[in-house]
Amino acid sequence: MFRDAWLIAGKDLRIEMRSRVGLNQIVPFAVTVLVLFAFALDTDQEALRTYAPGLFWVTVLLASLLAIGRSFAVDLADGAADRLLLSGIDPISVFGGKAAAIAVQLVVLEVLLGAGVVLLFDVTVHRYGLLVCAGLAAAAGVATAGTLYGALVAGLGVRETLLPLLLLPVVAPVLIGATRAFQDAFGVAGAEGWAWLGLLAGFAAIYGVFGALSYGALLEEA
């Protein structure tokens, strides 16, 4: 199972590195959103610092929609999705592999955007451990939920517009939890960062288990 998941993740990440869609399109999109936030609030540096965690995670979630959509688009482009079904790979492994590849891309995006937030919004990190753990847990949560909903809409002609509509409400707990944890890590609010991290980990675990169990049925319908 892990061998197959590793195979799928490796394939997806190799495709992303080759195509450079993440580097040339998704990262610039995310940076642009972040800069627009900075332009909108730049007269009030204190407001920028206060709202930096929320703006950061809204940007990550918007960019994640592109990464998730792309992950399924490469399989649908020339019939590879059918081949995956015929390959005999366990759907749990396909789910795990695709979610892992998306999570890796999100972590890279978070690191780049984190640097952007520090530079543009003038924030200071007080708790690095909390920051890293919250970033990883949130990436896992978004990736697992995104992989599940990505498969759900993959076979539909309106998948590009339907995915945000379905996924964003579902990952609202990630936005809230990750924002609170980052507020604590940045020292901009007295939130209980580690408690919110628990929520993020719980969300990732629930969607990980739910996705693994239901992915086979979703692939059949896609």
Next chain:
Amino acid sequence: MESAVRLRAAVTLLGRFPALAGVDLDISPGEIVLLKGPNGAGKTTLLRLCAGLCTLSTGQGWVLGHDLSSERRMVRRRVALLGHRTGLYDDLTVAENVGFWARAAGAGRQDVDEAMERLSLTGRLADTRVARLSAGQRRRASIASLVVRRPELWLLDEPHAGLDQQTRDTVDALVRGAAAAGATVVLATHELERIAVLEPRVVSVVGGVVRGDDPPDSQSPNSPSDAEDDRRVS
């Protein structure tokens, strides 16, 4: 002997349209079967049903001894389907694509090398991204990625489309070799004269049903036309 494919009153709906409208078909292991019929007759759907990619709406079906209603995952592991699309990733090289599908099927490096050699995908071509290949080269790479799986049932939809003469001969040799090794081959094509050299059993598919066996070289003047199936769709 157990049939490689056994369908009884098989109906497959695509939406509300009966792409297969009650198919009865038996194919023995090791047979080469040509599905003949006009566009829209249901040949591709029949191949996809045998691959376990379409569902049986009503009727019964078994492929390689597995029930098409309850054991489709078992069927899929043992068949190879060459469809209209290649199933390849544009941003990976030919070798990476074939290697990926080989590892997914549990095949080894030697299987990959043999398949690439057989389809003339060696040298610089092996390290070329699929996006930069011609249609014929893509088709060859697609076939190589199926060869590594060593399937027991080959389902080939227009296998010669886009191939040059040399590669067409390679595909024919592949079909013969697969059948000689005991695998079953089901092809759908309009190139009846070309396929005749393989001496297949010819099965007519018209209007979503199998109309029975024809002589291999028959192109009957009464053959149903595309118009007949167009009327069915409308």
